[in-house]
Amino acid sequence: MENIAVIYGGISNERDVSLRSGKGVIKALQNKGYQVIPMEYQCHKTLLKELLDKKPDFVYIALHGRYGEDGRIQSLLELLDIPYVGSGVLASALAMNKSLAKKHFEFAGIRVAKEKVYRKRDFSEDRLVEIVNEIESTFNYPVVIKPNEEGSTIGLTIANNRNSLLEGLQLAVTCASDILLEEYIKGVEITVAVLGSDQYIEALPVIEIVPKNDYYDYESKYAPGGSEHIIPARIDESATDTAKKWAVAAHKALGCETYSRVDFIIPETGDPVILEVNTLPGMTETSLFPDAARSVGLPYEDMLEKIVQIAQKKYNK
Template sequence: MKIAVLYGGVSAEREVSLSTGKQMMTALQEKGHEVVGVDFHPDRLQEIIALDVDMVVLGLHGKYGEDGRLQSVLDMLKLPYVGSGVMASALAMDKARSKQFFQGAGIRTAKELVLDRKLYKEAQVETLEFGFPAVVKPNHEGSTIGLTIAQSLADLKAGIETAFKHDTTVLVEEFIAGTEVTVAVMGGKGAVRALPVVEIVPKNTYYDYESKYAAGGSEHFVPARLDEATTALLQKQAVQAHEALGCEVYSRVDFIVPPDGSAPVILEVNTLPGMTPTSLFPDAAREIGLSYPDMMEELITLSLNK
Protein backbone atom coordinates (compact mmCIF):
# COMPACT_ATOMS: atom_id res chain seq x y z
CA MET A 1 0.00 0.00 0.00
CA LYS A 2 0.95 3.63 -0.33
CA ILE A 3 0.79 5.09 3.17
CA ALA A 4 1.28 8.66 4.41
CA VAL A 5 2.62 9.08 7.95
CA LEU A 6 1.77 12.45 9.48
CA TYR A 7 4.10 13.43 12.31
CA GLY A 8 5.62 16.50 14.00
CA GLY A 9 2.79 18.99 14.23
CA VAL A 10 2.66 22.17 16.27
CA SER A 11 1.64 20.97 19.74
CA ALA A 12 3.84 20.92 22.83
CA GLU A 13 4.37 17.21 22.10
CA ARG A 14 6.10 17.85 18.76
CA GLU A 15 9.41 16.22 19.77
CA VAL A 16 7.62 13.06 20.88
CA SER A 17 5.70 13.00 17.60
CA LEU A 18 8.89 13.28 15.55
CA SER A 19 10.20 10.14 17.26
CA THR A 20 6.86 8.33 16.89
CA GLY A 21 6.69 9.18 13.17
CA LYS A 22 10.21 7.94 12.53
CA GLN A 23 9.49 4.60 14.21
CA MET A 24 6.22 4.18 12.31
CA MET A 25 7.76 4.92 8.91
CA THR A 26 10.62 2.47 9.46
CA ALA A 27 8.20 -0.27 10.54
CA LEU A 28 5.85 0.23 7.59
CA GLN A 29 8.75 0.21 5.14
CA GLU A 30 9.91 -3.08 6.66
CA LYS A 31 6.46 -4.46 5.83
CA GLY A 32 6.94 -3.50 2.18
CA HIS A 33 4.71 -0.43 2.04
CA GLU A 34 5.55 2.71 0.09
CA VAL A 35 5.75 5.37 2.79
CA VAL A 36 5.37 9.15 2.42
CA GLY A 37 6.34 11.23 5.47
CA VAL A 38 4.62 14.57 6.11
CA ASP A 39 5.74 16.97 8.85
CA PHE A 40 2.25 18.29 9.46
CA HIS A 41 1.42 21.96 9.97
CA PRO A 42 -2.15 23.35 9.98
CA ASP A 43 -1.02 26.26 7.79
CA ARG A 44 -0.01 23.79 5.07
CA LEU A 45 -3.25 21.89 4.62
CA GLN A 46 -2.64 21.80 0.87
CA GLU A 47 -0.08 19.06 1.56
CA ILE A 48 -2.88 16.95 3.03
CA ILE A 49 -5.41 17.82 0.33
CA ALA A 50 -2.89 16.78 -2.34
CA LEU A 51 -2.15 13.36 -0.80
CA ASP A 52 -2.68 10.44 -3.15
CA VAL A 53 -2.40 7.48 -0.78
CA ASP A 54 -4.33 4.39 0.31
CA MET A 55 -4.12 5.10 4.04
CA VAL A 56 -3.01 7.83 6.45
CA VAL A 57 -1.20 6.90 9.67
CA LEU A 58 -1.30 9.53 12.39
CA GLY A 59 1.92 9.79 14.37
CA LEU A 60 0.79 13.10 15.86
CA HIS A 61 0.12 13.93 19.51
CA GLY A 62 -1.77 16.75 21.20
CA LYS A 63 -3.50 19.70 19.57
CA TYR A 64 -4.20 19.68 15.82
CA GLY A 65 -3.45 15.98 15.64
CA GLU A 66 -5.06 14.02 18.43
CA ASP A 67 -8.05 16.28 19.14
CA GLY A 68 -10.34 15.48 16.19
CA ARG A 69 -9.57 18.51 14.01
CA LEU A 70 -7.29 16.70 11.59
CA GLN A 71 -9.57 13.67 11.63
CA SER A 72 -12.43 15.88 10.40
CA VAL A 73 -10.28 17.12 7.49
CA LEU A 74 -9.39 13.55 6.53
CA ASP A 75 -13.06 12.55 6.73
CA MET A 76 -14.03 15.36 4.36
CA LEU A 77 -11.26 14.31 1.97
CA LYS A 78 -12.47 10.69 2.24
CA LEU A 79 -8.95 9.62 3.18
CA PRO A 80 -8.95 6.49 5.39
CA TYR A 81 -6.82 6.84 8.52
CA VAL A 82 -5.67 4.75 11.46
CA GLY A 83 -7.43 5.20 14.78
CA SER A 84 -10.42 6.95 16.28
CA GLY A 85 -12.76 9.38 14.56
CA VAL A 86 -13.60 13.00 15.26
CA MET A 87 -15.88 12.70 18.28
CA ALA A 88 -13.86 10.13 20.22
CA SER A 89 -10.62 12.02 19.54
CA ALA A 90 -12.11 15.32 20.75
CA LEU A 91 -13.64 13.75 23.86
CA ALA A 92 -10.47 11.92 24.88
CA MET A 93 -8.46 15.16 24.57
CA ASP A 94 -10.92 16.93 26.89
CA LYS A 95 -9.99 15.46 30.26
CA ALA A 96 -12.88 17.06 32.18
CA ARG A 97 -15.58 15.92 29.75
CA SER A 98 -14.15 12.45 29.26
CA LYS A 99 -14.27 11.93 33.04
CA GLN A 100 -18.06 12.31 32.89
CA PHE A 101 -18.20 9.38 30.45
CA PHE A 102 -15.91 7.28 32.66
CA GLN A 103 -18.11 7.98 35.68
CA GLY A 104 -21.15 6.96 33.63
CA ALA A 105 -19.42 3.64 32.90
CA GLY A 106 -18.84 3.10 36.63
CA ILE A 107 -15.09 3.75 36.55
CA ARG A 108 -13.57 5.61 39.49
CA THR A 109 -12.14 9.08 38.78
CA ALA A 110 -10.24 11.55 40.95
CA LYS A 111 -12.13 14.42 42.57
CA GLU A 112 -11.63 17.61 40.59
CA LEU A 113 -12.06 21.34 40.21
CA VAL A 114 -12.34 22.73 36.66
CA LEU A 115 -11.09 26.30 36.12
CA ASP A 116 -11.78 28.61 33.18
CA ARG A 117 -9.15 31.26 32.40
CA LYS A 118 -11.72 34.02 31.76
CA LEU A 119 -13.57 33.34 35.02
CA TYR A 120 -10.69 32.27 37.26
CA LYS A 121 -10.19 34.02 40.61
CA GLU A 122 -7.69 32.89 43.23
CA ALA A 123 -10.52 32.70 45.78
CA GLN A 124 -11.79 29.61 43.95
CA VAL A 125 -8.82 27.59 45.21
CA GLU A 126 -8.36 29.05 48.69
CA THR A 127 -10.12 25.97 50.08
CA LEU A 128 -9.79 22.66 48.25
CA GLU A 129 -12.28 19.91 49.10
CA PHE A 130 -9.58 17.27 48.64
CA GLY A 131 -6.58 19.15 50.12
CA PHE A 132 -2.90 18.68 49.26
CA PRO A 133 -1.02 17.39 47.42
CA ALA A 134 -3.07 18.29 44.35
CA VAL A 135 -2.45 17.72 40.65
CA VAL A 136 -2.69 20.74 38.33
CA LYS A 137 -2.76 20.21 34.58
CA PRO A 138 -3.99 21.75 31.34
CA ASN A 139 -7.27 20.16 30.26
CA HIS A 140 -6.17 19.45 26.68
CA GLU A 141 -2.46 18.55 26.92
CA GLY A 142 -0.62 15.25 27.23
CA SER A 143 2.85 13.96 28.19
CA THR A 144 2.60 15.84 31.53
CA ILE A 145 3.06 19.15 29.66
CA GLY A 146 2.31 22.02 32.07
CA LEU A 147 1.67 19.65 34.99
CA THR A 148 2.39 20.53 38.64
CA ILE A 149 2.09 18.45 41.81
CA ALA A 150 1.16 21.17 44.29
CA GLN A 151 2.13 20.65 47.93
CA SER A 152 0.79 23.98 49.17
CA LEU A 153 -1.52 26.84 48.24
CA ALA A 154 1.42 28.80 46.84
CA ASP A 155 2.40 25.80 44.67
CA LEU A 156 -1.19 25.46 43.55
CA LYS A 157 -1.55 29.08 42.44
CA ALA A 158 1.78 28.98 40.60
CA GLY A 159 0.84 25.67 38.98
CA ILE A 160 -2.47 27.07 37.77
CA GLU A 161 -0.69 29.99 36.13
CA THR A 162 1.71 27.56 34.44
CA ALA A 163 -1.14 25.39 33.19
CA PHE A 164 -3.03 28.41 31.84
CA LYS A 165 -0.04 29.11 29.58
CA HIS A 166 -0.94 25.90 27.76
CA ASP A 167 -4.74 25.91 27.85
CA THR A 168 -7.80 28.03 28.58
CA THR A 169 -9.16 25.31 30.90
CA VAL A 170 -7.24 23.87 33.83
CA LEU A 171 -8.00 20.78 35.90
CA VAL A 172 -7.12 20.61 39.60
CA GLU A 173 -7.45 17.06 40.92
CA GLU A 174 -6.87 15.18 44.15
CA PHE A 175 -3.53 13.39 44.14
CA ILE A 176 -3.97 9.62 44.20
CA ALA A 177 -0.88 7.79 45.42
CA GLY A 178 -0.24 4.34 44.03
CA THR A 179 1.16 2.28 41.18
CA GLU A 180 0.99 3.81 37.71
CA VAL A 181 -0.21 1.35 35.09
CA THR A 182 -1.46 1.53 31.54
CA VAL A 183 -3.59 -0.78 29.42
CA ALA A 184 -3.30 -0.90 25.63
CA VAL A 185 -6.58 -1.61 23.84
CA MET A 186 -6.88 -2.96 20.29
CA GLY A 187 -9.59 -4.30 18.02
CA GLY A 188 -12.53 -3.73 15.73
CA LYS A 189 -16.17 -3.24 16.65
CA GLY A 190 -17.40 -6.15 18.75
CA ALA A 191 -13.90 -7.58 19.11
CA VAL A 192 -12.05 -5.08 21.27
CA ARG A 193 -9.47 -6.60 23.61
CA ALA A 194 -7.15 -5.34 26.31
CA LEU A 195 -3.47 -6.21 26.06
CA PRO A 196 -1.36 -7.11 29.13
CA VAL A 197 -1.26 -4.42 31.82
CA VAL A 198 2.03 -2.49 31.92
CA GLU A 199 3.37 -1.26 35.26
CA ILE A 200 5.45 1.92 35.18
CA VAL A 201 8.20 2.61 37.72
CA PRO A 202 9.66 6.07 37.02
CA LYS A 203 13.22 6.90 38.03
CA ASN A 204 12.04 10.37 39.07
CA THR A 205 9.54 10.97 41.88
CA TYR A 206 6.69 11.20 39.36
CA TYR A 207 6.12 9.87 35.85
CA ASP A 208 7.10 13.18 34.25
CA TYR A 209 8.23 14.08 30.71
CA GLU A 210 11.81 12.90 31.30
CA SER A 211 10.61 9.60 32.79
CA LYS A 212 8.39 9.00 29.75
CA TYR A 213 10.83 9.73 26.96
CA ALA A 214 14.44 9.68 28.16
CA ALA A 215 16.27 6.38 27.74
CA GLY A 216 16.22 4.67 31.13
CA GLY A 217 13.75 7.24 32.49
CA SER A 218 11.40 4.53 33.72
CA GLU A 219 11.19 0.78 34.10
CA HIS A 220 8.25 -1.11 32.58
CA PHE A 221 6.99 -4.41 33.97
CA VAL A 222 4.94 -6.43 31.48
CA PRO A 223 2.74 -7.94 32.76
CA ALA A 224 2.29 -5.66 35.78
CA ARG A 225 3.03 -7.07 39.23
CA LEU A 226 -0.62 -7.17 40.27
CA ASP A 227 -2.98 -9.88 41.46
CA GLU A 228 -5.28 -11.55 38.93
CA ALA A 229 -8.44 -9.81 40.11
CA THR A 230 -6.93 -6.31 39.81
CA THR A 231 -5.44 -7.14 36.42
CA ALA A 232 -8.78 -8.41 35.12
CA LEU A 233 -10.59 -5.32 36.45
CA LEU A 234 -8.09 -2.95 34.80
CA GLN A 235 -8.42 -4.73 31.46
CA LYS A 236 -12.21 -4.71 31.68
CA GLN A 237 -12.34 -1.00 32.57
CA ALA A 238 -9.84 -0.09 29.85
CA VAL A 239 -12.16 -1.60 27.25
CA GLN A 240 -15.16 0.11 28.89
CA ALA A 241 -13.41 3.50 28.78
CA HIS A 242 -12.35 2.96 25.14
CA GLU A 243 -15.93 2.11 24.17
CA ALA A 244 -17.54 4.82 26.34
CA LEU A 245 -15.73 7.49 24.30
CA GLY A 246 -16.43 5.70 21.02
CA CYS A 247 -12.76 4.98 20.29
CA GLU A 248 -11.79 2.82 17.33
CA VAL A 249 -8.88 0.52 16.41
CA TYR A 250 -6.59 1.30 19.37
CA SER A 251 -6.02 3.43 22.44
CA ARG A 252 -4.07 3.38 25.68
CA VAL A 253 -5.80 3.86 29.02
CA ASP A 254 -3.85 5.09 32.06
CA PHE A 255 -4.72 4.26 35.68
CA ILE A 256 -3.43 4.59 39.23
CA VAL A 257 -3.79 1.52 41.46
CA PRO A 258 -3.96 2.67 45.12
CA PRO A 259 -2.00 0.57 47.65
CA ASP A 260 -5.00 0.30 50.02
CA GLY A 261 -6.89 -2.13 47.80
CA SER A 262 -9.51 0.43 46.74
CA ALA A 263 -10.69 0.67 43.14
CA PRO A 264 -8.25 1.80 40.43
CA VAL A 265 -8.53 5.44 39.36
CA ILE A 266 -8.61 6.20 35.64
CA LEU A 267 -6.42 9.09 34.49
CA GLU A 268 -7.12 9.38 30.76
CA VAL A 269 -7.54 7.67 27.41
CA ASN A 270 -4.90 8.33 24.74
CA THR A 271 -6.32 7.87 21.23
CA LEU A 272 -2.88 8.33 19.60
CA PRO A 273 -0.52 6.87 22.21
CA GLY A 274 3.21 7.39 21.90
CA MET A 275 5.02 4.93 19.64
CA THR A 276 8.61 5.95 20.42
CA PRO A 277 11.39 3.46 21.35
CA THR A 278 10.50 3.95 25.05
CA SER A 279 6.70 3.92 24.63
CA LEU A 280 4.25 1.69 26.46
CA PHE A 281 1.89 0.50 23.71
CA PRO A 282 4.64 -1.33 21.77
CA ASP A 283 5.77 -2.95 25.05
CA ALA A 284 2.30 -4.41 25.58
CA ALA A 285 2.07 -5.56 21.94
CA ARG A 286 5.45 -7.27 22.22
CA GLU A 287 4.18 -9.25 25.22
CA ILE A 288 1.51 -10.90 23.04
CA GLY A 289 4.02 -11.65 20.30
CA LEU A 290 3.56 -8.60 18.07
CA SER A 291 6.79 -6.97 16.94
CA TYR A 292 6.64 -3.24 16.19
CA PRO A 293 6.20 -3.82 12.41
CA ASP A 294 3.57 -6.53 13.04
CA MET A 295 1.73 -4.21 15.42
CA MET A 296 1.62 -1.46 12.78
CA GLU A 297 0.36 -3.94 10.19
CA GLU A 298 -2.40 -5.02 12.59
CA LEU A 299 -3.46 -1.38 13.12
CA ILE A 300 -3.59 -0.85 9.35
CA THR A 301 -5.76 -3.97 8.88
CA LEU A 302 -8.15 -2.95 11.68
CA SER A 303 -8.45 0.56 10.21
CA LEU A 304 -9.28 -0.78 6.75
CA ASN A 305 -12.17 -2.71 8.30
CA LYS A 306 -13.60 0.00 10.57
Protein backbone atom coordinates in the same frame (compact mmCIF):
# COMPACT_ATOMS: atom_id res chain seq x y z
CA MET B 1 -4.20 -0.16 -1.10
CA GLU B 2 -1.49 1.65 -3.01
CA ASN B 3 0.11 3.93 -0.45
CA ILE B 4 0.02 5.14 3.15
CA ALA B 5 0.84 8.67 4.23
CA VAL B 6 2.32 9.01 7.69
CA ILE B 7 1.54 12.42 9.20
CA TYR B 8 3.98 13.27 11.98
CA GLY B 9 5.58 16.24 13.73
CA GLY B 10 2.72 18.66 14.17
CA ILE B 11 2.55 22.01 15.94
CA SER B 12 1.76 20.95 19.51
CA ASN B 13 4.07 20.91 22.51
CA GLU B 14 4.58 17.22 21.75
CA ARG B 15 6.13 17.78 18.32
CA ASP B 16 9.51 16.23 19.21
CA VAL B 17 7.87 13.04 20.45
CA SER B 18 5.70 12.88 17.33
CA LEU B 19 8.77 13.20 15.11
CA ARG B 20 10.25 10.15 16.81
CA SER B 21 6.99 8.20 16.63
CA GLY B 22 6.56 9.08 12.97
CA LYS B 23 10.06 8.07 11.92
CA GLY B 24 9.61 4.72 13.65
CA VAL B 25 6.25 4.13 11.95
CA ILE B 26 7.60 5.12 8.51
CA LYS B 27 10.54 2.73 8.73
CA ALA B 28 8.41 -0.13 10.05
CA LEU B 29 5.74 0.18 7.36
CA GLN B 30 8.38 0.46 4.63
CA ASN B 31 9.99 -2.73 5.94
CA LYS B 32 6.58 -4.39 5.70
CA GLY B 33 6.40 -3.52 2.01
CA TYR B 34 4.05 -0.53 2.14
CA GLN B 35 4.56 2.44 -0.15
CA VAL B 36 4.93 5.19 2.45
CA ILE B 37 4.54 8.94 1.91
CA PRO B 38 6.15 10.80 4.84
CA MET B 39 4.29 14.03 5.63
CA GLU B 40 5.98 16.17 8.25
CA TYR B 41 3.26 18.50 9.50
CA GLN B 42 4.61 22.00 10.12
CA CYS B 43 1.62 24.21 9.27
CA HIS B 44 -2.02 23.75 8.26
CA LYS B 45 -1.76 25.12 4.71
CA THR B 46 1.24 23.04 3.64
CA LEU B 47 -0.28 19.85 5.08
CA LEU B 48 -3.56 20.46 3.24
CA LYS B 49 -1.69 21.13 -0.01
CA GLU B 50 0.36 17.96 0.41
CA LEU B 51 -2.72 15.84 1.05
CA LEU B 52 -4.47 17.30 -2.02
CA ASP B 53 -1.38 16.91 -4.23
CA LYS B 54 -0.30 13.41 -3.20
CA LYS B 55 -3.77 11.93 -2.67
CA PRO B 56 -2.82 9.11 -0.27
CA ASP B 57 -5.05 6.05 -0.13
CA PHE B 58 -4.72 5.83 3.62
CA VAL B 59 -3.23 7.85 6.48
CA TYR B 60 -1.41 6.77 9.61
CA ILE B 61 -1.66 9.63 12.12
CA ALA B 62 1.53 9.68 14.20
CA LEU B 63 0.71 12.98 15.90
CA HIS B 64 0.41 13.72 19.60
CA GLY B 65 -1.33 16.56 21.40
CA ARG B 66 -3.33 19.38 19.84
CA TYR B 67 -4.08 19.29 16.12
CA GLY B 68 -3.38 15.58 16.22
CA GLU B 69 -5.22 13.81 18.99
CA ASP B 70 -8.05 16.31 19.44
CA GLY B 71 -10.12 15.49 16.34
CA ARG B 72 -9.06 18.36 14.10
CA ILE B 73 -6.80 16.35 11.79
CA GLN B 74 -9.39 13.57 11.78
CA SER B 75 -12.02 16.10 10.69
CA LEU B 76 -9.80 17.34 7.87
CA LEU B 77 -9.22 13.80 6.60
CA GLU B 78 -12.93 13.05 6.70
CA LEU B 79 -13.71 16.21 4.73
CA LEU B 80 -11.16 15.07 2.16
CA ASP B 81 -12.63 11.54 2.22
CA ILE B 82 -9.27 9.99 3.14
CA PRO B 83 -9.44 6.94 5.45
CA TYR B 84 -7.12 6.89 8.46
CA VAL B 85 -5.92 4.86 11.41
CA GLY B 86 -7.44 5.42 14.84
CA SER B 87 -10.39 7.04 16.53
CA GLY B 88 -12.80 9.41 14.82
CA VAL B 89 -13.50 13.09 15.40
CA LEU B 90 -15.82 12.81 18.41
CA ALA B 91 -13.86 10.15 20.31
CA SER B 92 -10.59 12.02 19.73
CA ALA B 93 -12.04 15.31 20.97
CA LEU B 94 -13.65 13.67 24.00
CA ALA B 95 -10.49 11.84 25.04
CA MET B 96 -8.49 15.07 24.81
CA ASN B 97 -10.94 16.86 27.12
CA LYS B 98 -10.11 15.15 30.41
CA SER B 99 -13.07 16.48 32.38
CA LEU B 100 -15.67 15.54 29.74
CA ALA B 101 -14.07 12.14 29.26
CA LYS B 102 -14.31 11.48 33.01
CA LYS B 103 -18.06 12.03 32.88
CA HIS B 104 -18.32 9.26 30.29
CA PHE B 105 -16.08 6.98 32.35
CA GLU B 106 -18.15 7.55 35.47
CA PHE B 107 -21.37 6.81 33.56
CA ALA B 108 -19.75 3.54 32.43
CA GLY B 109 -19.10 2.58 36.06
CA ILE B 110 -15.37 3.33 36.07
CA ARG B 111 -13.87 4.91 39.16
CA VAL B 112 -12.61 8.48 38.68
CA ALA B 113 -10.81 10.99 40.91
CA LYS B 114 -12.65 13.92 42.49
CA GLU B 115 -12.18 17.04 40.36
CA LYS B 116 -12.93 20.71 39.86
CA VAL B 117 -12.55 22.70 36.63
CA TYR B 118 -11.78 26.40 36.26
CA ARG B 119 -11.68 28.56 33.15
CA LYS B 120 -8.60 30.64 32.46
CA ARG B 121 -10.70 33.79 32.59
CA ASP B 122 -11.66 32.93 36.19
CA PHE B 123 -8.13 33.76 37.34
CA SER B 124 -8.49 37.51 37.61
CA GLU B 125 -6.43 39.16 40.31
CA ASP B 126 -9.46 39.95 42.45
CA ARG B 127 -10.69 36.32 42.34
CA LEU B 128 -7.40 34.47 42.82
CA VAL B 129 -7.54 34.35 46.63
CA GLU B 130 -11.17 33.22 46.49
CA ILE B 131 -10.29 30.42 44.06
CA VAL B 132 -7.33 29.24 46.13
CA ASN B 133 -9.50 29.16 49.26
CA GLU B 134 -12.13 27.20 47.36
CA ILE B 135 -9.54 24.69 46.15
CA GLU B 136 -8.13 24.26 49.65
CA SER B 137 -11.63 23.66 51.05
CA THR B 138 -12.32 21.04 48.35
CA PHE B 139 -9.03 19.12 48.29
CA ASN B 140 -6.39 18.03 50.76
CA TYR B 141 -2.75 18.53 49.80
CA PRO B 142 -1.18 17.30 47.65
CA VAL B 143 -3.49 18.35 44.81
CA VAL B 144 -2.99 17.72 41.09
CA ILE B 145 -3.17 20.69 38.69
CA LYS B 146 -3.12 20.20 34.94
CA PRO B 147 -4.39 21.68 31.69
CA ASN B 148 -7.68 20.06 30.77
CA GLU B 149 -6.63 19.48 27.16
CA GLU B 150 -2.94 18.61 27.05
CA GLY B 151 -1.01 15.35 26.98
CA SER B 152 2.34 14.02 28.14
CA THR B 153 1.93 15.68 31.57
CA ILE B 154 2.67 19.07 29.95
CA GLY B 155 1.77 21.83 32.41
CA LEU B 156 1.16 19.37 35.25
CA THR B 157 1.97 20.18 38.90
CA ILE B 158 1.50 18.20 42.07
CA ALA B 159 1.13 20.93 44.69
CA ASN B 160 2.00 20.23 48.32
CA ASN B 161 1.21 23.67 49.74
CA ARG B 162 -0.30 27.05 48.85
CA ASN B 163 2.86 28.39 47.22
CA SER B 164 3.22 25.41 44.89
CA LEU B 165 -0.54 25.56 44.22
CA LEU B 166 -0.21 29.16 43.03
CA GLU B 167 2.82 28.25 40.89
CA GLY B 168 0.96 25.29 39.41
CA LEU B 169 -2.06 27.40 38.53
CA GLN B 170 0.16 29.99 36.85
CA LEU B 171 1.85 27.25 34.80
CA ALA B 172 -1.42 25.58 33.79
CA VAL B 173 -3.04 28.80 32.55
CA THR B 174 -0.13 29.31 30.14
CA CYS B 175 -0.97 25.95 28.52
CA ALA B 176 -4.77 25.84 28.29
CA SER B 177 -8.04 27.72 28.66
CA ASP B 178 -9.47 25.15 31.10
CA ILE B 179 -7.64 24.06 34.25
CA LEU B 180 -8.39 20.72 35.91
CA LEU B 181 -7.87 20.22 39.64
CA GLU B 182 -7.94 16.64 40.95
CA GLU B 183 -7.43 14.86 44.23
CA TYR B 184 -4.01 13.24 44.46
CA ILE B 185 -4.22 9.47 44.72
CA LYS B 186 -1.12 7.67 45.90
CA GLY B 187 -0.53 4.33 44.29
CA VAL B 188 1.00 2.30 41.50
CA GLU B 189 0.70 3.78 38.01
CA ILE B 190 -0.25 1.31 35.30
CA THR B 191 -1.33 1.41 31.69
CA VAL B 192 -3.40 -0.93 29.53
CA ALA B 193 -3.08 -1.08 25.75
CA VAL B 194 -6.34 -1.78 23.92
CA LEU B 195 -6.43 -3.20 20.41
CA GLY B 196 -9.19 -4.39 18.09
CA SER B 197 -12.32 -3.66 16.10
CA ASP B 198 -15.98 -3.54 17.04
CA GLN B 199 -16.17 -7.31 16.64
CA TYR B 200 -13.29 -8.07 19.01
CA ILE B 201 -11.53 -5.60 21.31
CA GLU B 202 -8.86 -6.92 23.66
CA ALA B 203 -6.81 -5.50 26.49
CA LEU B 204 -3.10 -6.37 26.31
CA PRO B 205 -1.09 -7.23 29.45
CA VAL B 206 -1.03 -4.55 32.13
CA ILE B 207 2.21 -2.56 32.37
CA GLU B 208 3.46 -1.10 35.63
CA ILE B 209 5.30 2.21 35.24
CA VAL B 210 8.13 3.00 37.65
CA PRO B 211 9.43 6.52 36.89
CA LYS B 212 12.90 7.60 37.94
CA ASN B 213 11.45 10.97 39.01
CA ASP B 214 8.83 11.55 41.70
CA TYR B 215 6.04 11.04 39.18
CA TYR B 216 5.60 10.02 35.54
CA ASP B 217 6.54 13.37 33.98
CA TYR B 218 7.67 14.30 30.46
CA GLU B 219 11.27 13.23 31.06
CA SER B 220 10.18 9.91 32.56
CA LYS B 221 7.96 9.24 29.55
CA TYR B 222 10.41 9.98 26.77
CA ALA B 223 14.03 10.05 27.96
CA PRO B 224 15.90 6.75 27.60
CA GLY B 225 15.97 5.18 31.05
CA GLY B 226 13.40 7.67 32.31
CA SER B 227 11.14 4.91 33.59
CA GLU B 228 10.98 1.16 34.00
CA HIS B 229 8.14 -0.78 32.38
CA ILE B 230 7.26 -3.97 34.25
CA ILE B 231 5.13 -6.59 32.47
CA PRO B 232 3.02 -7.98 33.99
CA ALA B 233 2.37 -5.27 36.57
CA ARG B 234 3.03 -6.20 40.19
CA ILE B 235 -0.58 -5.84 41.27
CA ASP B 236 -3.04 -8.44 42.47
CA GLU B 237 -5.21 -10.48 40.13
CA SER B 238 -8.38 -8.62 41.02
CA ALA B 239 -6.87 -5.20 40.20
CA THR B 240 -5.42 -6.61 36.96
CA ASP B 241 -8.79 -7.98 35.85
CA THR B 242 -10.60 -4.75 36.75
CA ALA B 243 -8.05 -2.56 34.95
CA LYS B 244 -8.27 -4.63 31.77
CA LYS B 245 -12.07 -4.71 31.88
CA TRP B 246 -12.29 -0.96 32.53
CA ALA B 247 -9.71 -0.16 29.83
CA VAL B 248 -11.94 -1.79 27.22
CA ALA B 249 -15.01 -0.13 28.78
CA ALA B 250 -13.33 3.31 28.64
CA HIS B 251 -12.30 2.73 25.01
CA LYS B 252 -15.91 1.90 24.15
CA ALA B 253 -17.40 4.68 26.30
CA LEU B 254 -15.62 7.34 24.24
CA GLY B 255 -16.25 5.54 20.96
CA CYS B 256 -12.55 4.89 20.28
CA GLU B 257 -11.51 2.79 17.31
CA THR B 258 -8.61 0.49 16.37
CA TYR B 259 -6.36 1.12 19.37
CA SER B 260 -5.84 3.21 22.48
CA ARG B 261 -3.92 3.18 25.74
CA VAL B 262 -5.66 3.69 29.08
CA ASP B 263 -3.82 4.92 32.18
CA PHE B 264 -4.78 4.11 35.78
CA ILE B 265 -3.58 4.51 39.35
CA ILE B 266 -3.89 1.48 41.62
CA PRO B 267 -4.45 3.01 45.08
CA GLU B 268 -3.46 1.36 48.32
CA THR B 269 -7.12 0.41 48.84
CA GLY B 270 -10.10 0.11 46.53
CA ASP B 271 -10.55 -0.18 42.78
CA PRO B 272 -8.25 1.31 40.13
CA VAL B 273 -8.77 5.01 39.31
CA ILE B 274 -8.71 5.94 35.63
CA LEU B 275 -6.47 8.82 34.59
CA GLU B 276 -7.05 9.18 30.84
CA VAL B 277 -7.39 7.51 27.47
CA ASN B 278 -4.71 8.12 24.84
CA THR B 279 -6.21 7.74 21.36
CA LEU B 280 -2.86 7.99 19.55
CA PRO B 281 -0.37 6.25 21.85
CA GLY B 282 3.31 7.00 21.41
CA MET B 283 5.31 4.76 19.10
CA THR B 284 8.86 5.75 20.09
CA GLU B 285 11.59 3.42 21.26
CA THR B 286 10.55 4.05 24.89
CA SER B 287 6.78 3.91 24.34
CA LEU B 288 4.40 1.72 26.30
CA PHE B 289 2.06 0.42 23.59
CA PRO B 290 4.87 -1.34 21.64
CA ASP B 291 6.09 -2.88 24.92
CA ALA B 292 2.64 -4.34 25.59
CA ALA B 293 2.44 -5.70 22.04
CA ARG B 294 5.86 -7.34 22.28
CA SER B 295 4.76 -9.08 25.47
CA VAL B 296 2.10 -10.99 23.49
CA GLY B 297 4.41 -11.84 20.60
CA LEU B 298 3.78 -8.82 18.37
CA PRO B 299 7.10 -7.19 17.39
CA TYR B 300 7.01 -3.50 16.49
CA GLU B 301 6.62 -3.93 12.73
CA ASP B 302 3.97 -6.66 13.05
CA MET B 303 2.06 -4.55 15.57
CA LEU B 304 1.91 -1.58 13.21
CA GLU B 305 0.80 -3.74 10.33
CA LYS B 306 -1.96 -5.22 12.50
CA ILE B 307 -3.10 -1.71 13.51
CA VAL B 308 -3.30 -0.71 9.85
CA GLN B 309 -5.17 -3.91 8.93
CA ILE B 310 -7.73 -3.41 11.72
CA ALA B 311 -8.29 0.20 10.63
CA GLN B 312 -8.65 -0.81 6.98
CA LYS B 313 -11.54 -3.12 7.84
CA LYS B 314 -13.53 -0.11 9.01
CA TYR B 315 -13.40 1.22 5.45
CA ASN B 316 -13.81 -2.22 3.84
CA LYS B 317 -10.41 -1.86 2.22
